[in-house]
Amino acid sequence: xxxxxxxxxxxxxxxxxxxxxxxxxxxxxxxxxxxxxxxxxxxxxxxxxxxxxxxxxxxxxxxxxxxxxxxxxxxxxxxxxxxxxxxxxxxxxxxxxxxxxxxxxxxxxxxxxxxxxxxxxxxxxxxxxxxxxxxxxxxxxxxxxxxxxxxxxxxxxxxxxxxxxxxxxxxxxxxxxxxxxxxxxxxxxxxxxxxxxxxxxxxxxxxxxxxxxxxxxxxxxx
Amino acid sequence: xxxxxxxxxxxxxxxxxxxxxxxxxxxxxxxxxxxxxxxxxxxxxxxxxxxxxxxxxxxxxxxxxxxxxxxxxxxxxxxxxxxxxxxxxxxxxxxxxxxxxxxxxxxxxxxxxxxxxxxxxxxxxxxxxxxxxxxxxxxxxxxxxxxxxxxxxxxxxxxxxxxxxxxxxxxxxxxxxxxxxxxxxxxxxxxxxxxxxxxxxxxxxxxxxxxxxxxxxxxxxx
DNA sequence: AATTAACCGGACCACGCGGTCCGCTTCTGT
DNA sequence: ACAGAAGCGGACCGCGTGGTCCGGTTAATT
Numbered sequence: 001x002x003x004x005x006x007x008x009x010x011x012x013x014x015x016x017x018x019x020x021x022x023x024x025x026x027x028x029x030x031x032x033x034x035x036x037x038x039x040x041x042x043x044x045x046x047x048x049x050x051x052x053x054x055x056x057x058x059x060x061x062x063x064x065x066x067x068x069x070x071x072x073x074x075x076x077x078x079x080x081x082x083x084x085x086x087x088x089x090x091x092x093x094x095x096x097x098x099x100x101x102x103x104x105x106x107x108x109x110x111x112x113x114x115x116x117x118x119x120x121x122x123x124x125x126x127x128x129x130x131x132x133x134x135x136x137x138x139x140x141x142x143x144x145x146x147x148x149x150x151x152x153x154x155x156x157x158x159x160x161x162x163x164x165x166x167x168x169x170x171x172x173x174x175x176x177x178x179x180x181x182x183x184x185x186x187x188x189x190x191x192x193x194x195x196x197x198x199x200x201x202x203x204x205x206x207x208x209x210x211x212x213x214x215x216x217x218x219x220x221x222x
Numbered sequence: 223x224x225x226x227x228x229x230x231x232x233x234x235x236x237x238x239x240x241x242x243x244x245x246x247x248x249x250x251x252x253x254x255x256x257x258x259x260x261x262x263x264x265x266x267x268x269x270x271x272x273x274x275x276x277x278x279x280x281x282x283x284x285x286x287x288x289x290x291x292x293x294x295x296x297x298x299x300x301x302x303x304x305x306x307x308x309x310x311x312x313x314x315x316x317x318x319x320x321x322x323x324x325x326x327x328x329x330x331x332x333x334x335x336x337x338x339x340x341x342x343x344x345x346x347x348x349x350x351x352x353x354x355x356x357x358x359x360x361x362x363x364x365x366x367x368x369x370x371x372x373x374x375x376x377x378x379x380x381x382x383x384x385x386x387x388x389x390x391x392x393x394x395x396x397x398x399x400x401x402x403x404x405x406x407x408x409x410x411x412x413x414x415x416x417x418x419x420x421x422x423x424x425x426x427x428x429x430x431x432x433x434x435x436x437x438x439x440x441x442x443x444x
Numbered sequence: 445a446a447t448t449a450a451c452c453g454g455a456c457c458a459c460g461c462g463g464t465c466c467g468c469t470t471c472t473g474t
Numbered sequence: 475a476c477a478g479a480a481g482c483g484g485a486c487c488g489c490g491t492g493g494t495c496c497g498g499t500t501a502a503t504t
Contacts, residue, residue, distance in 0.1 A: 155382075
């Protein structure tokens with residue numbers, strides 16, 4: 001069961017690649033709720049082609065999410081070798097949630113709906129193993145308080161990712177501040193480190209919804 | 223524009239109440255994505271009745287969310303009078319996210335989709351004013367680090383709420399731990415306080431999806 | 445009790461989603 | 475070059491959603 005003897009035709013292979021690329025880009029950018037029509041269109045193929053390569057949307061999602069998770073696993077294993085265990089952990093987290101929510105698909109998959117999928121669940125378990133090792137190592141180095149678990153950390157990071165994703169386009173700085181706060185939460189030092197950026201105001205949340213809003217009065221309280 | 227001279231018939235008034243109660247319960251418990259059919263059924267009326275009382279689902283949601291926000295505003299104003307400013311803030315947060323995600327509807331509404339609604343936005347602005355005052359007061363009392371804003375706090379709490387809601391039924395203890403972590407994040411003392419409960423494991427996340435899962439191997443990484 | 449206006453609720457509609465199918469196109473082996 | 479199979483993609487289907495409508499019912503008034 002290594003290689004399917006069934007060889008794909010050249011154009012078929014190319015289209016499959018295009019679909020995977022398009023799905024990765026769109027799912028990671030805008031979440032798993034995006035319709036299949038958009039992915040097919042962005043890949044430049046018809047919807048039928050999508051469903052021939054992947055029996056269902058779930059299969060496509062699983063393929064991509066597992067891929068992302070495996071990549072995170074690799075990065076995590078590399079981080080296990082890093083000099084500073086604490087910094088390695090935080091760098092990894094920041095990479096994941098970092099550049100314009102690159103791994104939104106990954107965090108979207110961190111819900112019971114998708115964890116019910118066996119492939120995703122397996123990859124997730126492995127990822128958790130690595131994360132657990134990273135957290136433990138960081139704890140031994142005194143960079144993370146001893147009473148938090150990998151699941152504690154993962155849920156906080158997922159929380160940050162979800163909260164930021166609730167707004168069409170939150171400034172990257174807000175996400176970074178949130179990660180700094182997570183760091184403060186799970187480090188023994190607490191508020192030792194300053195937070196990046198400036199404290200966000202209500203305007204930073206409202207900026208995104210300029211589009212189509214009916215110019216609310218924004219009544220000030222107090 | 224105080225009282226609509228148009229008086230409702232007795233049964234109409236009763237049904238409106240039932241709808242509001244049912245919607246409050248269901249939206250707060252399971253989020254704003256629940257269909258209108260279920261709300262009507264739970265209220266014991268037909269769908270037509272729902273849409274006569276509320277022109278659209280959005281109107282119904284706005285009515286309830288604003289109600290919840292106003293309640294939070296009242297609680298927040300009361301908390302402004304409390305003796306211990308820090309404890310008052312954290313108690314308020316815990317009340318909101320506390321008992322089986324009672325205010326899930328409120329946190330669901332904290333996204334650009336719903337904040338585009340003027341009524342919700344207005345109430346939200348007022349709520350933010352109170353929260354801002356609470357945070358400031360807690361900062362003056364030295365219970366919250368000076369470099370965080372009310373928006374920082376709100377986003378963290380929303381994150382916790384969303385992360386917990388991703389799983390059908392996360393143990394209440396996990397949510398409380400997460401709130402403890404938020405407290406550690408925004409307090410100058412950092413990890414001074416111990417976290418409630420025990421560190422969650424992967425099993426605490428997977429427990430929820432016993433229903434309908436295909437007994438995954440749960441391969442250990444390692 | 446009779447009258448009437450308000451109200452009820454389920455049948456109905458439009459739409460968007462994931463998923464299927466088949467006539468046409470394009471690649472590939474000879 | 476040709477034949478045939480593999481692949482393509484848009485038309486189509488079923489379902490579930492928010493939203494509408496009208497014939498029957500019920501509460502208020504005299």
